[in-house]
Amino acid sequence: MRHALRVVAAEALKQHRRLFGQPLVVFSMLIWPVLTLAVTYYTVLPVTGAPAAGARWAVAGDPRRLLAFLAAGALAYTFFFSLVQSAWHFSFERVSGTLEAVFLSPASRLALVVGNGAGALVQNAWLFGCFAVAAASAADLLRVAHPGMYVVAFVALLVPAVAWGAFLNSLLIFSRDSAFLYTLLDDPLWFVAGVRLPLFALPVWVKAVGLAFPLTSSLVVLRGSLLDGARVAELAAPLAWLAALTVGLFAAAAGLLRWGEARAARTGSLQLF
């Protein structure tokens, strides 16, 4: 376990050093989500002025609450999509030859992919996370039933995101043809997960697809606990589903790593040079 934690920390630091050379890159992690949020907000805002909108969706009747709703969506999306990007970058290690050097070592493979995902999460999301929380607090938009709900919201966002990252890393490092996942998990992810629209407004089949992604339930918990003053009991269903998804993703990641490494050892496909 001690070795696994060292591997997680080392991998996260390596990931940071590989991808972040200039401080400007760090600030782009704030600018990009804020711009996305602004575009979404000003796109949705004119529509919310319609008389029926407020009746159907209470949040739409209050521009400040609408902004908070969208900001929560952008924050959670930043968490999850940063892991898609990290997995995409990790997959290039196979081509550059470093993945083979890593696989020569006795390091736990699961610890490696968790470390890679956790590193991406911290460096991509911390700035926007801080900004979003500070802005929401300053604008008095947070409605929290109990201070412990901050912890619930944070854990509900962080742990499934790390599991998601581990799963994606496991999937991408052994496959040469997984580039399509990058596209598949960009716009469709925010659509099916209810990042910019309330889930009730989506067709049933989209909601069903969305349930397979932990981002959907993470967002329900995040918005419920920080914006709607919900307690743990009220969020029990999404929390339970999120826990099940997280366990499933970690198990899938471990299985994929085992299967992928065994296959690579049989076929020699880990080597690209």
Added chain:
Amino acid sequence: MSTGIVTTALCKVFPPRRTPWSWRARGTPVAAVSGLSIAIPAGQVTGLLGLNGAGKTTTIRMLSTLLRPTSGTATVDGLDVVADARAVRRRINVIAGGERMVYSRLTGRENLWYFGQLYDVPRARLRRRVGELLELVGLAAAADTPVERYSRGMRQRLVIARGLVNDPAYLLLDEPTLGLDAPIARELRLLVARLAADGVGVLLTSHYLAEVEQLCRHVHVLDGGRLVAQGSPAQLVAQTDRQHVLVVTVGGSVPAAVEAVRAVSRDTGARLDVDVDEAGRDRLTLRHRDDLAGPVVDAVVRAGGSIVTVAVTPPTLEDAILAMSRATPAGVR
């Protein structure tokens, strides 16, 4: 428990390529290594030679746990490379030529620190070890420079340091001097010899056969994935019946001296060619398994001739490897 690396009837057949959504295989199975039984003891450098495609790299990849043998076994100090893969990885490391296997945006020190963490080198020791290795490979001054600013030789030296970060009991070297300048390659050879003297078991593959002759006490020769010969470099050269080439230039025109050398040629069975050099002197070329310089010079002098030049070219390991590879029937490859 047996010590050293031991392979018994080791085989690797690469299956034809198959995509997850198609059961139809493309291509045919490729046997890269067949029935290989070799031993790599601790404390010496063992060579693994052969032409391209002989199975050297596949063997190294099986020993380093990156490839799973199709059949047969390979053990490292009694630990099976499949069943005890994690324990084996702690005891070995691989250095491959070609400056890959390090992160270009990280500094040399950061690279070694990172790999040290993966090998679970104790924290206090790792700090010291990283400093020692950077010193050893001559990168101490560039320790905190990103690797992308290193020259090719510097990168390769860092790859070498990476391979030593876990203080391996066995080191597998796959063309480690590929692309290195002569002085750096020489330093690496000295380092390898020193490691072996300190008890590290080294398996070396290299296309620079002089390097192998200099370092290896024992050499295994592969061809078409099979072991075709083994022994010391001198034994391998002797096995292939390669010949010493002796060239003697005789001063003046002394027919008796040439006749005396003809007699030596007849007695020993050496092949003799006689011609004249640019200065019109008799030049005698003899080819024989043994070095005939002594008897030939003696015969020339006794016959009243004088020696202007004597040159002996002994058979090389390269000649032997080429001869062994040519001798293997095509069907076996």
